[in-house]
Amino acid sequence: xxxxxxxxxxxxxxxxxxxxxxxxxxxxxxxxxxxxxxxxxxxxxxxxxxxxxxxxxxxxxxxxxxxxxxxxxxxxxxxxxxxxxxxxxxxxxxxxxxxxxxxxxxxxxxxxxxxx
Amino acid sequence: xxxxxxxxxxxxxxxxxxxxxxxxxxxxxxxxxxxxxxxxxxxxxxxxxxxxxxxxxxxxxxxxxxxxxxxxxxxxxxxxxxxxxxxxxxxxxxxxxxxxxxxxxxxxxxxx
Numbered sequence: 624x625x626x627x628x629x630x631x632x633x634x635x636x637x638x639x640x641x642x643x644x645x646x647x648x649x650x651x652x653x654x655x656x657x658x659x660x661x662x663x664x665x666x667x668x669x670x671x672x673x674x675x676x677x678x679x680x681x682x683x684x685x686x687x688x689x690x691x692x693x694x695x696x697x698x699x700x701x702x703x704x705x706x707x708x709x710x711x712x713x714x715x716x717x718x719x720x721x722x723x724x725x726x727x728x729x730x731x732x733x734x735x736x737x738x739x
Numbered sequence: 740x741x742x743x744x745x746x747x748x749x750x751x752x753x754x755x756x757x758x759x760x761x762x763x764x765x766x767x768x769x770x771x772x773x774x775x776x777x778x779x780x781x782x783x784x785x786x787x788x789x790x791x792x793x794x795x796x797x798x799x800x801x802x803x804x805x806x807x808x809x810x811x812x813x814x815x816x817x818x819x820x821x822x823x824x825x826x827x828x829x830x831x832x833x834x835x836x837x838x839x840x841x842x843x844x845x846x847x848x849x850x851x
Contacts, residue, residue, distance in 0.1 A: 629782070657838040666826075667783070667841040716782045718838070727773065728839050730782035 626650055627719050629731030637739055638709060644702045644734045646717030651726070652697035653719035658690070661714040661733075673700055697722075707738045743827045745845045751821075753851045757814040761827030764808040770830055772803060773839065774812045776823040776847075783826065783841075786812065817849045 626649040636642055646656060655674050659667040671687075673679035673694035681687045689711075691703040700719075704711055716733040720726060744762040751757040763772065774786040787794055787801045789810075794801040800813040814821055826844040830837065 625785075627782075659841075666843050667777075669838050669840060672838055714780075718782075727785045727788055729785060730775075732782045733780070735780070 625729045627731040633735045635737045641705045646700045648719045651721040656700040657718040659716045748846045751817045757817040759812040763829045773828045775826045778823045
């Protein structure tokens with residue numbers, strides 16, 4: 624149980640394009656979803672927190688107009704990297720937590736984004 | 740959330756127990772200890788969590804000291820597939836709206 628699916632797992636695109644990453648909780652309802660970014664040889668860095676039906680809360684230094692987050696349902700959140708540039712190349716990981724207080728936070732397998 | 744301190748790296752022989760320590764001396768009474776691991780190029784995997792009692796599941800055991808200022812994650816029979824970065828995180832159980840914050844973790848290398 625507690626499976627979080629992330630899609631796509633790998634994407635390569637040209638500079639200036641927008642990329643959408645999907646995060647789904649497959650067998651539980653996710654009240655809260657989180658988006659992280661990880662650069663090579665570094666730890667995960669929290670980008671934003673989103674609650675279903677509400678606007679996302681972004682961490683300091685993360686541009687909300689560049690990283691658009693939508694959490695329209697209890698099983699789906701999307702991250703759109705708008706007008707992507709090479710410096711946005713990174714490993715993006717989503718995470719979800721269910722409605723029950725005894726459930727831990729579960730993670731997707733990440734999306735490796737490469738901007739040429 | 741309380742800060743944790745972990746050794747940057749550890750080695751373990753295949754088949755032996757891997758004991759990964761974590762210091763959390765500023766932990767407060769309602770904060771839980773969580774352990775996750777990240778295998779290269781994958782998302783973090785939940786291992787176990789606990790408050791003050793020792794916990795065991797199919798993956799590992801968690802031993803928390805009586806004063807709760809430190810804990811040890813035990814992988815009883817390490818395999819090559821256990822090579823990963825292990826993160827110890829303390830936080831209030833599912834505090835509404837708050838995410839897990841990751842430190843640098845311990846890189847465990849299991850060798851044959």
